[in-house]
Amino acid sequence: MTKRCVKVYPRFERLWHWSQAALIFFLLFTGLGLNGAHGALPFGPAVMLHTTAALALLALWVFATFWLFTTGTWRQFIPKIEGTFAVARFYAWGVFKGEKHPYEKIFWRKHNPLQAATYFALKWAVFPTIWISGIAYLTYNIWSGSVDQPVTWITVIANLHLLAAYVIAGFVIVHVYLLTVGHGFRSHVAPMITGYDTIDLTPEQEAYLETNEPGRLKPAD
Amino acid sequence: MPLPTQTILGLLALTLWAVGATAQGAPPEIPGRDSTADHSKFEILKQEFDSGPEVTKACISCHTEADDQVMHSIHFNWNFEHPETGQQLGKRNVINAFCGSVAGNEPRCTSCHAGYGWEDMSQPPPQQSTAVDCLVCHDRSGQYAKSATDAGHPPLDPVKPGTTTITGAEAWAVDLSQAAQSVGMPGRENCGSCHFYGGGGDNVKHGDLSSVLYDPPREVDVHMSAEGENFTCATCHVTDRHQWDGSRYATHASDEMGTGKPGARRDVATCQSCHDNDPHEATIKGIKLNDHTDVLACQTCHIPEFARGGVATKTWWDWSTAGKLKDGNPYHEDGFTQSDGQQLHTYLSTKGDFEWAENVAPIYAWFDGQVEYTTGNVTIDPEKVVEVNKVSGARDDGRSRIWPFKRMEGRQAYDKTLNHLAYTHVWGPTTDTAFWTNFDWSKAIEAGMKAAGQEYSGEYGFVDTHMYWPITHMVAPAEQALDCESCHATDGRMVGLAGVFLPGSNPNGWAGLLGRLIVLAALAGVALHILLRVISGKKGGTS
Numbered sequence: 001m002t003k004r005c006v007k008v009y010p011r012f013e014r015l016w017h018w019s020q021a022a023l024i025f026f027l028l029f030t031g032l033g034l035n036g037a038h039g040a041l042p043f044g045p046a047v048m049l050h051t052t053a054a055l056a057l058l059a060l061w062v063f064a065t066f067w068l069f070t071t072g073t074w075r076q077f078i079p080k081i082e083g084t085f086a087v088a089r090f091y092a093w094g095v096f097k098g099e100k101h102p103y104e105k106i107f108w109r110k111h112n113p114l115q116a117a118t119y120f121a122l123k124w125a126v127f128p129t130i131w132i133s134g135i136a137y138l139t140y141n142i143w144s145g146s147v148d149q150p151v152t153w154i155t156v157i158a159n160l161h162l163l164a165a166y167v168i169a170g171f172v173i174v175h176v177y178l179l180t181v182g183h184g185f186r187s188h189v190a191p192m193i194t195g196y197d198t199i200d201l202t203p204e205q206e207a208y209l210e211t212n213e214p215g216r217l218k219p220a221d
Numbered sequence: 222m223p224l225p226t227q228t229i230l231g232l233l234a235l236t237l238w239a240v241g242a243t244a245q246g247a248p249p250e251i252p253g254r255d256s257t258a259d260h261s262k263f264e265i266l267k268q269e270f271d272s273g274p275e276v277t278k279a280c281i282s283c284h285t286e287a288d289d290q291v292m293h294s295i296h297f298n299w300n301f302e303h304p305e306t307g308q309q310l311g312k313r314n315v316i317n318a319f320c321g322s323v324a325g326n327e328p329r330c331t332s333c334h335a336g337y338g339w340e341d342m343s344q345p346p347p348q349q350s351t352a353v354d355c356l357v358c359h360d361r362s363g364q365y366a367k368s369a370t371d372a373g374h375p376p377l378d379p380v381k382p383g384t385t386t387i388t389g390a391e392a393w394a395v396d397l398s399q400a401a402q403s404v405g406m407p408g409r410e411n412c413g414s415c416h417f418y419g420g421g422g423d424n425v426k427h428g429d430l431s432s433v434l435y436d437p438p439r440e441v442d443v444h445m446s447a448e449g450e451n452f453t454c455a456t457c458h459v460t461d462r463h464q465w466d467g468s469r470y471a472t473h474a475s476d477e478m479g480t481g482k483p484g485a486r487r488d489v490a491t492c493q494s495c496h497d498n499d500p501h502e503a504t505i506k507g508i509k510l511n512d513h514t515d516v517l518a519c520q521t522c523h524i525p526e527f528a529r530g531g532v533a534t535k536t537w538w539d540w541s542t543a544g545k546l547k548d549g550n551p552y553h554e555d556g557f558t559q560s561d562g563q564q565l566h567t568y569l570s571t572k573g574d575f576e577w578a579e580n581v582a583p584i585y586a587w588f589d590g591q592v593e594y595t596t597g598n599v600t601i602d603p604e605k606v607v608e609v610n611k612v613s614g615a616r617d618d619g620r621s622r623i624w625p626f627k628r629m630e631g632r633q634a635y636d637k638t639l640n641h642l643a644y645t646h647v648w649g650p651t652t653d654t655a656f657w658t659n660f661d662w663s664k665a666i667e668a669g670m671k672a673a674g675q676e677y678s679g680e681y682g683f684v685d686t687h688m689y690w691p692i693t694h695m696v697a698p699a700e701q702a703l704d705c706e707s708c709h710a711t712d713g714r715m716v717g718l719a720g721v722f723l724p725g726s727n728p729n730g731w732a733g734l735l736g737r738l739i740v741l742a743a744l745a746g747v748a749l750h751i752l753l754r755v756i757s758g759k760k761g762g763t764s
Contacts, residue, residue, distance in 0.1 A: 051505055159732035163736050170739045
């Protein structure tokens with residue numbers, strides 16, 4: 001095993017991550033305004049901005065989903081039980097004892113098991129909830145005539161949408177905080193900006209990259 | 222050489238003044254003046270007329286069907302059988318929250334009748350052809366008027382001193398010949414002389430129909446303003462053989478038909494019949510605004526306030542305090558100053574206490590267009606506020622929209638034993654029962670009930686009443702429509718309205734509270750984690 005500086009986040013993934021982050025912040029801000037939680041924006045413009053940003057995020061997700069499946073990156077997000085407990089134990093206990101983070105990032109697995117499980121839940125439960133409820137919210141007038149109690153429906157939909165938004169806000173808080181745990185904030189954020197992270201490569205992986213994808217490897221020290 | 226600032230400002234002021242002066246000038250021209258008939262050239266009209274009916278006789282010698290058409294209209298019959306409730310409505314039958322009732326006060330109230338000589342409300346209006354008043358609607362000389370107390374007849378030479386017209390102006394001698402030769406399609410003055418003065422004065426009754434509409438600035442009425450569309454009343458209130466569209470008893474609360482096929486329809490006075498059901502532009506904003514048309518009447522956003530333009534409307538009328546005298550004489554108090562400086566009565570011995578308001582935010586209710594009246598035969602509960610008229614509607618009935626209303630509040634007389642609203646005989650300068658002459662409620666109510674043909678126990682009291690007036694005139698320019706947050710806010714205008722889901726009106730619902738708990742828990746967890754890291758003093762995990 002050799003530690004090498006390898007490009008783990010290709011340009012599209014970084015673009016996806018940061019546009020998604022910006023849109024989520026923007027949607028949370030405009031959305032909470034629409035909900036009445038703050039009054040920083042007039043309602044009308046807030047509706048337009050929220051709708052436009054939501055449509056942009058949906059478009060981004062369409063591209064991201066396509067990318068995940070065509071590149072096989074989707075496998076990175078399949079959660080595994082193995083190692084999850086160790087990571088959880090580290091955050092809850094080991095970190096206070098000065099232990100080392102139990103997960104070592106490897107080439108085909110960018111996320112630690114707890115991270116993967118969180119992203120899995122986010123992608124399969126929370127994000128679908130917010131975009132399905134959001135589209136239903138937006139298209140109320142198209143379907144309201146064909147249900148019995150449109151007011152009840154829209155109330156439930158709006159509440160689910162709001163709740164999902166708050167869950168995402170909770171995720172953002174913990175996500176940002178956990179960047180400070182382990183290797184530290186800078187070393188956690190830097191790969192998502194530059195694309196490169198230092199990881200253990202097997203001789204085979206190293207040889208493969210040297211031969212076939214030399215652009216993904218920074219010269220060895 | 223650059224002009225000094227003062228000169229520029231002066232020129233600007235002059236320009237604005239000139240523009241304003243043009244806008245405030247002569248009343249806007251009436252559409253339809255391109256008629257092929259010039260009535261001043263008709264021999265039959267070149268005569269001295271001694272009465273209104275004589276003019277009518279001349280009119281119907283050519284317009285052979287007009288009298289029959291008018292006599293079948295609500296303008297003439299003041300009678301309306303409600304197609305859904307079966308109630309007999311119309312001015313002939315209803316009680317309102319203003320002067321009370323027409324019955325018992327005929328020559329005064331019937332001065333606004335589109336006919337001549339209706340002096341007894343217990344009888345149908347006079348049935349001879351010449352009883353129709355053509356001129357009140359068609360006079361374009363501007364000098365035709367009806368006397369305030371003469372059952373629809375105009376003041377003629379010699380005018381008795383002290384006579385007023387139905388608008389409250391000092392009466393002049395009407396030149397019937399000039400009026401007859403001037404006729405044309407109705408202008409806003411024709412409709413306005415009655416409809417702007419309902420309830421006994423300018424804008425007293427409706428709130429959205431005042432003398433401001435004779436020549437309104439664009440901000441008051443974008444359709445009627447000369448700076449806007451310059452519509453007359455009849456531009457929207459289309460007619461077919463002297464039958465008008467536009468009813469407060471059976472209103473088109475919604476209009477799914479919209480504009481219909483190209484060129485197909487102008488048979489109703491609805492907004493949609495011109496603007497269609499998706500009137501906003503096809504942008505994200507416009508689409509969202511169009512999404513509101515399934516629940517909102519156009520009026521709800523586009524008439525943000527009524528009684529605009531400087532004429533107040535009466536909002537409270539307490540008849541129970543009427544009759545107080547000073548040294549045996551009736552008196553008045555003028556406690557309200559209108560924005561144009563005019564003092565309005567806030568107490569009259571004849572009428573009781575009033576309140577007035579300008580630029581009033583409406584109240585809102587689901588409205589299917591159907592209005593039920595508490596007529597004299599309906600039993601009331603005097604412990605509660607009596608609704609003189611009830612507007613019906615609900616979200617899920619497929620035809621209701623949320624409409625704006627003026628709510629008239631007050632106290633008025635009722636039969637304490639039978640629990641019926643009372644008809645009151647208030648006007649009658651020569652009777653010994655009229656309230657305005659004798660200030661005796663027991664006589665006035667007894668006479669009123671008798672005139673209306675209603676049973677009366679002899680016991681009266683006063684009861685709190687509300688009356689609802691759909692607001693549909695004084696449409697503001699689009700840029701002055703209500704902002705979203707007028708309703709989409711915790712203290713918005715729709716608070717308390719059933720059957721409404723309003724984003725932004727309730728941030729503290731279950732999801733809002735649970736959601737905030739989640740965020741707080743995340744923050745608390747992070748804070749605790751930081752604290753423990755600081756206490757343990759370990760920089761965990763650093764490789």
